Amino acid sequence: MTVEFIYNTDYKLDNEQLYCSWLAKVALSEGYSLNNIVYAFFNDTDVKSLNIKFLNHNYFTDVLSFDDSDGYHLKGNIAVSVDRVRENSKKYSTKFDDELRRVMVHGLLHFMGYNDSNDEEIKVIRAKEEKMLRLFHVKQ
Numbered sequence: 001m002t003v004e005f006i007y008n009t010d011y012k013l014d015n016e017q018l019y020c021s022w023l024a025k026v027a028l029s030e031g032y033s034l035n036n037i038v039y040a041f042f043n044d045t046d047v048k049s050l051n052i053k054f055l056n057h058n059y060f061t062d063v064l065s066f067d068d069s070d071g072y073h074l075k076g077n078i079a080v081s082v083d084r085v086r087e088n089s090k091k092y093s094t095k096f097d098d099e100l101r102r103v104m105v106h107g108l109l110h111f112m113g114y115n116d117s118n119d120e121e122i123k124v125i126r127a128k129e130e131k132m133l134r135l136f137h138v139k140q
Contacts (some may be wrong), residue, residue, distance in 0.1 A: 006040040011082040019104070026105055026132045027074055030112050035075040037111075039104060044083035060084055063103045065110040078107035098133070105132040 003020045005013060013019055027034050042050075044060050051057045051064060062084040066077040080103055089099040106116075106129055114125045 002036050003034060004036075004038045006038060008040060008042045008046060009082050011041050022101075022136045023104070023108060025135050026108060027112075029132070029135065032072045032074050032112055035070070035073040037074060037108070038077045039107075040077060040079050041082050042079055044081050047079050047081035047084065050079050062088055063107045065107040067111045069111050074108065074111045076111055078104070080104065080107070101133055101136055102129050105129055 003016075003023055005016055005019075023037065024034050047062075047064060048058075048060050051059065051061055054066070055064070060081065062081050064079040066079075068076040080100070082100075085100050085103055086096060088094075088103075089096045092099070094102075106125065109125055109128050109132070114128055115121045116125050
């Protein structure tokens, strides 16, 4: 199991091991294992460029998931816009760390087949996010 964190911005996670343990627990709770997950932290402009290049979407977003999973073995890259997370935490009156974890788990949930392209899917993935966020605060 590997989770790697790449920083293309001045932001750094405080405790990478804590996040690794949590993400492994998230995967396990859904019957998956983490094979090779890379979280790359970027600014808004860089994530928008990726969004245009790979998805043909010309707008800012907080997270992009590039899934390369093999069955129940999760593998892939997740790009996170630290700028967008910061903006959204203000917009939704949440703590930055809570919003960051939501975005991180959202990206991973996409690898498990959860989507957000219609209202029903959004309802389901939001409920999963809430459940998985509570796992972060369970003693590791």
